[in-house]
Amino acid sequence: MDALMLSGSRRKSVGLAYLLLTxxxxxxxxxxxxxxxxxxxxxxxxxxxxxxxxxxxxxxLGFVTTGTWALADALLIPSMARETNQAMPALA
Known part of the structure; x- marks a missing residue:
């Protein structure tokens, strides 16, 4: 039971990622x-x-670069979170 709770707490949240992006x-x-x-x-x-x-x-130019990068990330966050969560080892 503890392993399941720990595994769930380590998963990355799309919502939190969007909050950090904002x-x-x-x-x-x-x-x-x-x-x-x-x-x-x-x-x-x-x-x-x-x-x-x-x-x-x-x-x-630096701000335009990172601003454009951040806007592109708005579309990529769900797939980045999925990849990160799938790469996490499952705790037994």
Missing amino acids: FFGLFGLHRLYLGRSLSGAGMAAITLLSIPLIWSGLGL
């Missing part, structure tokens, strides 16, 4: 939550580097 999408927290740590860190790095460069073209 509030922290440019920082890639939804990707970190769904186990995509390298691309999530990449989104965060681009966004953080773009902040001091906001008045230059590079800063704007």
Whole structure:
């Protein structure tokens, strides 16, 4: 019984992923939550580097890049969550 409860608590929620996308999408927290740590860190790095460069073209380009990426992720979150949940080992 405990193994079943633990397994259920480790599954990734599509709803929570969308919530993270809504509030922290440019920082890639939804990707970190769904186990995509390298691309999530990449989104965060681009966004953080773009902040001091906001008045230059590079800063704007960074925000457009991560914004477009986050919008595309809005369509991809259900499949990313499914892949992550299927890859989790079942506890017996």
